[in-house]
Amino acid sequence: MGYPANIVAAIESMLGLLGFALATGLLYGRFSRPSAKIRYSENAVIAPYREINGFMFRIVNPQKNQLLELEVRVNLAMQRKNSELRDFHSLELERDKVAFMPYMWTIVHPISESSPLFGLSDKDVLEKDAEFIISMRAFDESSSQTVYSRSSYKASEIIWGRKFVYAVTRENRGITIDVSRINETEKASLNA
Structure with missing residues (x-):
């Protein structure tokens, strides 16, 4: 066959190996990416907080991996009065x-005078089609990579005048946290 056939065979085998390596790299990169499988409470609550009220929700890490340097941001999107535009806070x-x-971690936004929720009722929040947008970033110790998690609560998913139950019990050898109680709430009178 000769020299040209050897060149074609060499190029073909090199392209085959490169194609296989590229496909393997893309699949590995796509499916091996770690993610924070944070579990959020089904509802958020507006509950008494110190002498005021607070917007609260709970999160739990159901996996056995450790999340370090966890950072949380909560933004509020509300529709402007007589407009389709939304304001973000x-x-x-x-x-x-x-x-x-x-x-288990209960994340709290105190509804102080500087809060965009100050003075609003549950009807006001529904009328403004409010949505609480949550983003989290953490370092996953098991994969040594930064992981992200996102969620949101619409106005209809917020329960007013309820608070999360205390899920910690003290025993002789320490404390026990019942993470299955992440969604449990009880009635609570809001501060005026």
Whole structure:
């Protein structure tokens, strides 16, 4: 066959190996990407918080991996009066960073005078078609990569005048946290 046939065979085998390597790399990169499988409470609540009220929701990490340097941001989108436009507000949180993810964390936005929720009722929030947009970033210790998680609560998913039940019990050897109670709430009178 000769020299030209050897060149074609060499190029063909090189392209075959490169194509296989490229496909393997793309599949591995796509399916091996770690993600934070954070579980969010089904509803958020407006509950008493110190002498005021607060917007609250709970999260839990159902996996055995450790999440470090967890950072949370909550934005509020509300429709303007007599308009289709929406205003976006960055909500100030009681605590927006933790060194490592506890088993269960209740995230709180205090509804102080500087809050865009101050003075609004549940009907006002529904009329404004409010949506609370949550984004989280953390370092996954098991994969040594940064992972992200996103969720949101619409106005209809917020329960007013309820608070999350305390899910921690103290025992002789320490404390137990019942993460299955992430969604449990009880009635609570809101502060005026």
